[in-house]
Amino acid sequence: MKIFSAEQIYQADKSTIQKEKIKSEELMERAATQLFEWMHSRLRGTQVKIQLFCGIGNNGGDGLVLARKLNEHGYSIKVYVVNYSDKRSEDFLLNLERLKDGKVWPDFINEESELPKISPNDIVVDAIFGIGLNRAPDEWVGNLIKHINNSRAFTLSVDVPSGLPVDRGPWEPSYVINSSYVLSFQVPKLVFFLPRTGVYVNQWEILDIGLDQDYISNTETDFELIGRPEVLPMYRPRLKFSHKGNYGHSVIVGGSYGKIGAVQLAASSCLSVGSGLVTAFIPKCGYNSLQTAIPEVMVLTGSREKNISGIEIPFEPSVIGVGVGIGQDDDTISAFGTFLKKMDSPMVIDADGLNILSQNPEMLSDVPELSVLTPHPKELERLIGHWSSDFEKLEKAKTFAAQYNLIVVIKGAHTVTLFNGKGYVNTTGNPGMATAGSGDVLTGMITGLIAQGYSTVEASIFGVYLHGLAGDLAASTKGYEALKASTLVEHIGSAFSELFRQPEMEQKDKS
């Protein structure tokens, strides 16, 4: 699903209004009717107190239309207009009159007003600011936002949490609504998925307000949300008369004394994702444990006992995944540098492989083009330097990826794969995956997919999605805390099956 910028959403709005020959107030009515139906279908007339806080722009206008409809259906409502500016939008004004026609008179809140009482049992509708927010809210508005947050009432945000800009970090982090649920119009917003801004969004849902489909399909976006519909077409089926030679020979290079488990995890996930053959290249100390732990994996050892001091692979592998547990011994660093110079087909580089690159940036130009780098945020910072917001991070990482023609997979709660100026935002995964070795599993999975003929960018997007899905399936039986990286590997098979589960079966499972 495409993730639009604010400008693109305004364009989609305009294009819909022109094409359908409707007025903007009709689009507002349509959007707010969706909000109302969402609430009504859940509340079914329950007499809970609903406090609506509406700004003076179109986000506030949506709130006023919602208030009118709730009132018409007998809900117990209280409407506040947060009067932060005298530049009220036309559709806001129109709907203010319509609300008054229904005998609902909002209270106007300004700098001098007392903060209204909000009980934790109330429902708050947050329609103060939408995507039009373009500067820091005034202090008194910020204080009202803090007051709403402190109330602990269920807070339903219209389109976006108020105070959260959609194209940058917030000016003042405490002046943003902590939303229990965001009903976002037509398209998800990038800020929902980034670590510093996603924290304001507990849950979100898209309401389809029927914006111009042609505009939506023909407009290129900088980011795309990756769900099942996006990954399914990438899947490469296994053929009936195929043999192991058809699915590639992966090599995992890594490990050092005390960190052989990283290779074990990467190699077993590489096999589980379908690589035809897998060989591990490790220091001697890991030989027995690895051979015992995974009989299916072949093992090559270097000349040293405790670390890798030279990388010699006596055959032509389909792909190499390098770096997990490899350490940063001086000899390992120079072995890695020499190895990069020799290699010209894309590889997957993780963990200490990335740290070696950060400390020896001259090696970066030897990394084969279209290789996949899989940093967690700390490793990324070592590669591209410090950032002051998620947006700056993404920009810097995009520039870095373009400079070396690489794929950069920024791991996290919503892993973002960057390639060719575009970001692919993953939707699977859970906090149970914040555990030792889960990154090693991802490295093995991406490597194993490339071995089978997936392009490196597809392997990254598909691998990240499948890795998160394996995590979600694992968490559904193990819970978050007990989830171990090896449990992820065990769930790769069911993650594949889950990809093809039919929607009817989902319905059945829910009942």
Ligand SMILES: NC(=O)C1=CN([C@@H]2O[C@H](COP(=O)(O)OP(=O)(O)OC[C@H]3O[C@@H](n4cnc5c(N)ncnc54)[C@H](O)[C@@H]3O)[C@@H](O)[C@H]2O)[C@@H](O)CC1
């Ligand atoms: N296609 C869509 O997605 C639709 C969007 N609509 C609504 O329209 C909203 C956008 O409306 P607007 O463009 O009117 O903007 P907002 O309602 O988000 O903000 C109101 C206005 O306040 C001003 N402002 C911005 N930051 C401020 C600050 N810190 N202090 C004081 N004033 C500030 C700006 O001039 C802005 O236009 C969306 O979020 C959505 O709720 C719907 O009404 C119709 C369809």
Ligand SMILES: Nc1ncnc2c1ncn2[C@@H]1O[C@H](COP(=O)(O)OP(=O)(O)O)[C@@H](O)[C@H]1O
């Ligand atoms: N809160 C989270 N939600 C979803 N996925 C997560 C979360 N925390 C970590 N992950 C995933 O787990 C993996 C962790 O990788 P990494 O930090 O390299 O771990 P390790 O070095 O221990 O292998 C990444 O793929 C990341 O996206």
Ligand SMILES: [K+]
């Ligand atoms: K809002």
